[in-house]
């Protein structure tokens with residue numbers, strides 16, 4: 001893969017013109033877990049030097065910024081001024097271009113939807129080298145194909161995002177133990193759905209009556225003037241954990257400690273917003289916990305009616321495989337995304353990672369089957385193993401998406417390993 005790192009529009013255009021037969025794909029900060037931003041044998045356009053903040057309107061909250069600006073950089077400038085991006089994924093080290101191309105969601109999806117809902121317009125470099133300003137009303141198909149479109153419609157050069165005013169850079173967090181999956185499901189059906197933010201941490205190694213036990217966190221924006229636990233200073237994971245540390249007994253002990261750290265009656269704390277939204281960002285190189293062979297991530301959503309049965313089967317499959325997973329994450333999603341390939345649907349989403357052992361592909365294959373049986377879908381930002389057939393069943397707007405690609409990029413200039421694996425561009429392959 002040849003990496004290009006342009007700083008100006010004409011350099012982006014030159015990189016596109018220079019791309020060979022395997023095409024080119026935008027690459028933000030590479031925080032997608034699979035191959036969405038990779039292009040073996042072709043070109044990748046690294047966007048990190050396209051990182052200028054262009055304008056901000058304090059009346060409307062509209063920020064115009066280049067695609068390589070990260071959520072972390074926006075927070076560094078705007079948090080103390082009382083503004084935040086309305087949708088933040090679980091790490092701040094993602095670019096605006098990457099956030100739009102995966103139409104990312106946060107712990108507030110029920111209330112605030114996905115990232116693309118808050119984008120007023122973007123400038124898109126198309127396969128023919130021209131730049132087009134795309135709005136949801138002016139070019140609804142191109143907007144919906146690019147939001148969640150994993151970089152295949154073109155390079156998003158800059159975009160206009162509506163930031164949200166906040167009274168304080170903190171949240172009031174309530175943490176409660178959930179003794180089982182049933183406890184989680186009833187909390188998510190009730191009070192957690194009313195909260196501004198909600199997320200569950202599940203111990204995937206707990207079995208039988210404790211299957212699906214974990215901690216539920218709900219949070220509300222803190223009022224001005226409340227003191228709060230500061231965002232942590234960053235620590236670094238100094239080594240790759242050796243394999244023996246990743247056995248199910250050691251990981252089960254870690255998960256149990258995590259569960260018991262919350263008192264039986266729950267607790268309430270005021271936390272800095274970053275600390276609440278991005279817990280993993282405090283540990284640089286956290287992925288080294290999974291050792292040299294790395295790990296696989298899996299995330300799916302199941303529609304509301306199927307969530308209870310399906311999530312139970314998914315957790316049971318992971319537990320039985322003894323895949324030694326640290327905590328899994330359970331969240332609710334409130335509505336479909338605006339993109340043709342947006343991940344969200346009204347339902348529950350489960351995200352889990354496990355060590356990259358030889359049997360990991362088998363487990364991922366079994367999980368895909370369960371998701372299909374329950375009418376759900378797997379998230380492309382987290383995927384490295386989905387089959388092309390499974391993908392086509394999970395994403396019902398795929399034909400619409402392909403029609404837009406055929407119109408804007410008939411020769412298939414934008415390509416990626418994921419697009420080839422999932423046969424997304426089979427019309428132009």
Ligand SMILES: Cc1cc2nc3c(=O)[nH]c(=O)nc-3n(C[C@H](O)[C@H](O)[C@H](O)COP(=O)(O)OP(=O)(O)OC[C@H]3O[C@@H](n4cnc5c(N)ncnc54)[C@H](O)[C@@H]3O)c2cc1C
Pocket residue numbers: 025026027028029030031032033036037047067068088089090091093094095096097098099101102103104105106107149150151152154155156157280381382
């Ligand atoms: C710890 C962690 C927690 C996470 N939590 C969440 C979460 O809670 N919710 C969630 O939704 N996601 C989550 N993610 C996934 C992450 O938000 C997405 O993968 C995001 O897209 C990564 O952004 P990036 O800038 O690194 O993009 P990359 O991973 O580099 O690229 C992602 C996709 O965007 C495309 N792209 C990037 N820039 C552009 C551009 N300028 N123009 C066109 N296409 C572009 C790429 O081609 C690729 O298809 C998490 C990831 C991590 C590592």
